[in-house]
Amino acid sequence: MAPVSPSAVPLGRSYALAAGPRVRLRLVGPGDAPAIRALFARQGVGVDELDVARLVRFDPRRRAVICADTLVGSSETILALGAIDLDAATPDTIVVEAELSEALSGLIVDALVSRVRARAGVGGHAA
Secondary structure, eight states: OOOOOTTOOOTTOEEEOTTSOEEEEEEOOGGGHHHHHHHHHHTTOOOOHHHHHHHHSOOTTTEEEEEEEEEETTEEEEEEEEEEETTOSSOSEEEEOGGGHHHHHHHHHHHHHHHHHHHHTSSSOOO
């Protein structure tokens, strides 16, 4: 396996937040729809079913949708979500638990940008 550049944020790993729980970054899947709806609801953001469907069903060759999740009790809870077209420079969707916004926003953005760079062949590797 090739070394990961220092700026890359690999998926599938867990990260300890300075102020908050340990989270795991991973790609979103169709089974995450209820947890994504719950994240939006906790933030007071309305989301329709078409938007949720677009977040959980995407072409990984063209788009990345990443979440940060953790165990709360015995349930997996999504604390942050971000999406980016892999030919774009900036994410088009970022939703983060309000109390963890500072710690998680940067991590999610870095992970998304790492995916774009990996696709372009510029430093780092997609996980």
